[in-house]
Amino acid sequence: MLNIALFGPPGAGKGTQSKRLLEKYNLTYISTGDMLRSEIASESVLGMRAKGVIEKGGLVSDDLVVQMIEENITSSSDKQGILFDGFPRTVVQSYILDGLLLKLDTQLDMMISLNVPEDQLIERLLLRAKDSGRSDDTLEVIKVRLQEYHNKTKPVADYYKERGKYYEIDGVGEIDEIFEKIVKVIESHRKDILTNIVLLGKPGSGKGTQGQLIAKAHKLVYISTGKMLRKEIADGSDLGKQVEPFMERGEIVQDEIPIRLIEKRIGNHPNSKGFIFKGFPRTMVQSYILDGLLMKEHMNVSAVIEMEIDTITALKRLNARAVTNRARTYDKSVDLIINRLEQYKEKTKPVIDYYRKQSKYYAIDGTGTEQEVFERLNTLVAQIIKENY
Numbered sequence: 001m002l003n004i005a006l007f008g009p010p011g012a013g014k015g016t017q018s019k020r021l022l023e024k025y026n027l028t029y030i031s032t033g034d035m036l037r038s039e040i041a042s043e044s045v046l047g048m049r050a051k052g053v054i055e056k057g058g059l060v061s062d063d064l065v066v067q068m069i070e071e072n073i074t075s076s077s078d079k080q081g082i083l084f085d086g087f088p089r090t091v092v093q094s095y096i097l098d099g100l101l102l103k104l105d106t107q108l109d110m111m112i113s114l115n116v117p118e119d120q121l122i123e124r125l126l127l128r129a130k131d132s133g134r135s136d137d138t139l140e141v142i143k144v145r146l147q148e149y150h151n152k153t154k155p156v157a158d159y160y161k162e163r164g165k166y167y168e169i170d171g172v173g174e175i176d177e178i179f180e181k182i183v184k185v186i187e188s189h190r191k192d193i194l195t196n197i198v199l200l201g202k203p204g205s206g207k208g209t210q211g212q213l214i215a216k217a218h219k220l221v222y223i224s225t226g227k228m229l230r231k232e233i234a235d236g237s238d239l240g241k242q243v244e245p246f247m248e249r250g251e252i253v254q255d256e257i258p259i260r261l262i263e264k265r266i267g268n269h270p271n272s273k274g275f276i277f278k279g280f281p282r283t284m285v286q287s288y289i290l291d292g293l294l295m296k297e298h299m300n301v302s303a304v305i306e307m308e309i310d311t312i313t314a315l316k317r318l319n320a321r322a323v324t325n326r327a328r329t330y331d332k333s334v335d336l337i338i339n340r341l342e343q344y345k346e347k348t349k350p351v352i353d354y355y356r357k358q359s360k361y362y363a364i365d366g367t368g369t370e371q372e373v374f375e376r377l378n379t380l381v382a383q384i385i386k387e388n389y
Helices: 014-025 032-041 045-055 062-074 091-103 118-132 139-162 175-192 207-217 225-235 238-248 256-267 284-296 311-321 334-357 370-388
Strands: 002-007 028-031 081-085 110-115 166-170 195-201 221-224 274-278 303-308 361-365
Touching: 002 014, 002 139, 014 028, 014 081, 014 175, 028 032, 028 062, 032 045, 032 062, 032 081, 045 062, 062 091, 091 139, 110 139, 110 175, 118 139, 139 166, 166 175, 195 207, 195 334, 195 370, 207 221, 207 274, 207 370, 221 225, 221 256, 225 238, 225 256, 225 274, 238 256, 256 284, 284 334, 303 334, 303 370, 311 334, 334 361, 361 370
Parallel strands: 002 081, 002 110, 028 081, 110 166, 195 274, 195 303, 221 274, 303 361
Antiparallel strands: none
């Protein structure tokens, strides 16, 4: 998902450039000005409240603006991102936007500012007033709006500069030239948008095998909490001794332990294109934990893929693994295997529902040969990466 805020004073050309960006990147367009004018034209209650403020060049209340923005975003689920034009206009609105996008399980990727000298802005806006007949483009109102921009909106730039998301572009020149500059900035920083995929499935569904294959195919980092915990046990570490009884029974260890291991693994790969998570999250609480871990690193979960197999297939696979050098201690007892299958059903179903509500849940058939499953999974992951990018 690609979320951009197009920034700049009135008359900088945000509307013109927005139209091209929408077409190129298939984004949802959030223009507070357009939304408010639409409300006014329909003479809605919100429109009538906003009309007097807009005609004087003031800013309408944040409460009113946020209501309209959230409604427009949630009604455009087929798009691959969001383009904000005219929002945020204040530092307070910047915090509001962060919170709103967090609620929608996403974040702003970049703010692109169009820099235009004030005398050219006034000239452009007066010309626009003649062409469009917009009542809010009189010289007096234009001066008020520009003053509002300097007093309240420019500090927004500092807010995003501190977060490494602010990029300034010369907004003077031909429309095509300016658009090329914007696209260059977007493309040069899209590489920072990472792909993070969670693999779910019953014990024996092949998550470990397929997770490593997918990680290698797409240059992602494979994170298996089980694998990391088994290494701690093999090394005889204090942590390993602490978790060994849980691992032997095939039970979920205390949440603070995988948190430490996952944080360390992520920290060891600062240049990664993303991560494949296997074995975490397995509970609703762990889902919240993973969201928090990724948010800390300015990331989020891109998709959750469940590898579906029936219980009989799971039992056969785990029994077969029990007589190989890949056997786990909990593979050698039918009771333990059944316990793990029951835990998966009981504890992981809410996780699936959680991500399904966010439109991040996918499922594939986990039966067949290793290559057949890989081909199905690889096709889906490639599609997810394309949409995420």
